[in-house]
Amino acid sequence: MAEDVCRYDVLKNEKYGRYLVANKDLECGELIFTDTAIAVGPKPDTPPLCLGCYCPVENTLCSRCGWPVCGAECEQSPHHLLECDVFTQAKERFQSVEDWSASCPQLDCITPLRLFLAKEKDPERWAREVDAMETHTEERQKRATWRADQNNVVDYLIDRCKLGERCTRELLTRICGILEVNAVEIPSRGGFSVRAIYPRLAIAAHSCVPNIVHTILQSDYQVQIRAAVSIKSGEPLHLSYTHVLSPTIVRREHLLESKFFSCECPRCADPTELDTHMSTLKCSKCDNGVILASNPLDNEAPWNCTDKKCGFKTSSAAMRKMLAVVQAELDQLDALPLGPEAIEMREATLRKYKSVFHPCHSMLLSLKHALAQLYGRVEGYTLDELPDLVLERKIEFCRLVLKTLDVISPGESRMRGMMIYELHAPLMYLARSEFSAGLISQEKLKERLQEPLQCLSDAARILGREDPQSPEGITGTIAHQSMEQLKASIESL
Ligand SMILES: [Zn+2]
Ligand SMILES: [Zn+2]
Ligand SMILES: [Zn+2]
Ligand SMILES: [Zn+2]
Structure with a gap:
């Protein structure tokens, strides 16, 4: 897509602060923009992980700076190189820990340090995209995380990592705020949870009924933002910053805690x-x-x-x-x-x-969502083994989740893609089982296989937008292959 065609404007109002609005009609699934992370790194309170690839590590340290990395390749990772210099020059090494699976506050400084180094490296991008980001300093000062940030990040980087000549306590405090308010959790290449700052994505306002979705590309942690539904020119672009399947009390509490606002959507x-x-x-x-x-x-x-x-x-x-x-x-x-x-x-x-x-x-919907994915996939409950009644149960759960998503997360989302993929299999098995029991004619079988075919085609289209290495992207590839097979098998009937 040509990046110079801008599909949105940035507006400002009392309710949202800065927010994004479509400046042309957008089609469902259309790529609206991509954004590059200005910093990626560990979340606070995370157990030791490789500072190159974010996989868990135990006792393997960078030969230069002495901080956790999994091996020689990750020592050279562009994610690690700049901070490696800071630690090496300050002779500040990682203090070994007894339990490598317990959370480790030493790593709290990494992502703020990376954000500071990104500012040094590209002050123009900082001025253009990061400087205006919200920090909610007053509210944050009342929280326990404020002290932890001051100790583990600000004091640590100034006193122990000798950053005092390059930056101020005020700037580091601001950086902690920018991260706490704006960072999003993303999966690393190995599937572990890390955080990242995407300046343009962060401008999108929240709604518990989002109309845009985002996908992380695992190779370089770029994010792609797409229209989940067709959006008219002038409509605000809303992303969900919380779990769409949570109930209102839980969503609002989470948003107040992590994003500092009371949702009134x-x-x-x-x-x-x-x-x-x-x-x-x-x-x-x-x-x-x-x-x-x-x-x-x-x-x-x-x-x-x-x-x-x-x-x-x-x-x-x-x-x-x-x-x-x-x-x-x-x-x-x-x-x-x-x-x-x-x-x-x-x-x-x-x-x-x-x-x-x-x-x-x-609460029940989450259970049904999990069961919809488990039936057909675990020992003793594979698709060949499921009686028709249980196939029908899997269908019922898939349809309930899809019907709910129609309302709370309309359009083409990852969750919908995965659910429609789940739905195709029991539909197909049930139709074939009824045909082999002589309950339906071959003509009827052909007709009944049209719905699973449509499911596969929708799943392949929606999940085809995900990173091919991610679990959803892999399912998308499988959906595409299964669709071709089913098509051929219907034609041969
Ligand atoms: Zn690594
Ligand atoms: Zn290093
Ligand atoms: Zn809401
Ligand atoms: Zn009553």
């Missing part, structure tokens, strides 16, 4: 989350009502049963506590190894909370 403002019912509970006191937040934009507002005669009420604090308990259970399930237990324990958790949550509640 249409999804947050609606107790039913735009009729998806992702925050809705069943009422334990009556059969007619459900429990909703009386005012989802007020964190202290009570939750009420919608049946006036019932009158059941609970506090938002109780609701938050309950969600945290269930989330902790879900996190434990996520830590299970891939095997039959991963399915069986999730099904048990679904049964356990069936009477508590609306079937579309975020």
Whole structure:
């Protein structure tokens, strides 16, 4: 794409500060812009990792500076070279740790140092793209992370790494703020989580119903921003800075904590989350009502049963506590190894909370999203082994997630691509199983295979935009091959 065709303008208002607006009509899937990270590096509190490729390391250090790298190649990585000079000149080595898998505050200084070095190297880009970035200094001063930044980053870089002649405490403090407010978490090439600053991406305003999506290219950590839906000229471009499958309380808390604002988007403002019912509970006191937040934009507002005669009420604090308990259970399930237990324990958790949550509640939806991906993939539950009833269950879960995504993340997202890919297989197996049982004719089979074919074609198109080395990109390639095979097999019928 020609980068000189700019598809957006930067505007400014009270609500968002700077934000992006489409300056022409954009098609679904259209590349709007690409952005280069000005700095990539470890997140705070991360265990020791290679400063070249970000894989976990143990006891391997750079032969020049003595900081963690996995080998000779990563010593020469452009990500590491500049800081390598700083550490070497200051004779400041990494202090060995006992437990190489525990979080290590020594690495907190790396990404801020890289951002400072990027400023030194390209002051024009800094002035043009970084200087105007938000830091929320006042709010940050009240937090525990402020002290940690002062100790582990500002004091450390000035006193121990002898940066005092090249920069000031004020600048380093600002850099910490820029990172805390604007950095995004991205997967490294090895699939480990790191953070990066993309100045143009950071301007995009948030919405819990985004209309743009981003993809990280693993070779050079470039980001591509695309239209998830067709967007009219003049419409703001909204990215989601939080997990789209989380319920309103959790999303708003996360945004306040990490991005320093209270989201008031249409999804947050609606107790039913735009009729998806992702925050809705069943009422334990009556059969007619459900429990909703009386005012989802007020964190202290009570939750009420919608049946006036019932009158059941609970506090938002109780609701938050309950969600945290269930989330902790879900996190434990996520830590299970891939095997039959991963399915069986999730099904048990679904049964356990069936009477508590609306079937579309975020907590149950997350379980169903996981199960939709697990059925057909683990020992004892491969596609050939699944009875028709379970194939139908996988289909039901895929369709529920897709229907919800239509509302909360409309258009072509990674999650949709992966879900449609999951949906094609049970549809195909079910049609073939009914055909071999003599339940449907060959003509009917042909007709029934059209939907899985469409799923594969959509999945191949959507996931084809992902980095080919990423799990989603690999699925995209497989979807493309399976589509060709299915086409051929339909033609031979
Ligand atoms: Zn490495
Ligand atoms: Zn080094
Ligand atoms: Zn919102
Ligand atoms: Zn009730």
